[in-house]
Amino acid sequence: MSDAIDHDLFKRIQDKVAIVGIGHLPFAKDIGRPIADTAVEAIQLALADAGLQNEDVDGMCMLEMEATHEVSIARRLGVDGLKWWSKISYGGGASSATVMHAAAAVASGLATTVVCHRARNRGARTSRPWSQERELVKDDKALHVPWGLIRPVDVIGMWAHRHMYEFGTKREHFGNVAIAARKHAHNNPYAMMKGRPLDMETYLNARVIGYPLHLYDCCLETDGALACIVTSIDRARGLAEIT
Structure with missing residues (x-):
């Protein structure tokens, strides 16, 4: 399977693009605002950080699982006609794929300045998608949801258990990851x-969430919004440094 990997992909993008601005709202258990509002604020913070204006944006990339849409966000920003946009499946580490898609778009000339963003309100239990699962599911979740494997931790816990069985992995190994992340x-x-x-010690004594994973193996469910600006290296060199 490794033969199918394009090992020259990063070389074709390297030194052609740059992240020039970052916008970040504080994480909160209840941010008290719609995600469309926080998404726009994070994007504007990122543009200000880059020394760019809303009208400079001609591309947008986000996650498809969020309730925001590129057209509505573009309208709120006053962006008239996006040249390119993309949506990434799933969540979690998939956020990094938005930057990769944006970099590929800029390097190939499909766009000049791309906004990557994510906004979510997940601090409240009712806002989490697995809190609204029903018995009738039509996709591959039908293989596990009816049997109680509803949350990501339930499924990933089974993978972790298999890893422990095959490779002798201990909870302390998982703990090293959690401690480093914190x-x-x-x-x-x-x-x-x-x-x-x-x-x-705190890690090992935490309550079980989805065996063999415990509390500190799980991410924090919070509200928040983040954005970054990806543009060409030539344009990046022409931007004033913001202090």
Whole structure:
């Protein structure tokens, strides 16, 4: 399967694009605003960080699982006619794919300045998609939802259990990942757990969420919005540094 990987892909993009602006709202359990509002604010913060204007945007990339749409966001921003847009499936680490899609679009000339963004209100339990699952499901979730594997942690827990069986993985190994993630998150001034480091004892004593995964194996369900601006390296060099 590795033979199908295009190992030259990154070389074709390397040194052709740059992230020139970032916009980030503080994470919260209840941000108290619609996601369309927070998405636009994060985008405008990112544009200001880059020294660009709304009308400079000609591309947009986001996740398809969110309730915002590129047309409505573009209208709110006053962007007249997007040249390119894309939506990425799933969630979690898929956010990084929005940047990759944007970079490919800029490098290939399909767009000049692309906004990548995500806004979500997931602090409340009722806002999470698995809280509204029904017995009748029509996609591949029919293989596991009726049997109680509703949340991502339920399914991933089975993968983790298999990994433990095949490779002798211990909970301490999972703990190293969680502790490192918390440590690096402390570099973000908006982090929900800023100033609350995680140690192995606390990790191991946490309650089970979806065996063998425990509380600190799971992400924090919060409200928030983020955006970044991807543009060509030539345009990036021409932007004034914002301090």
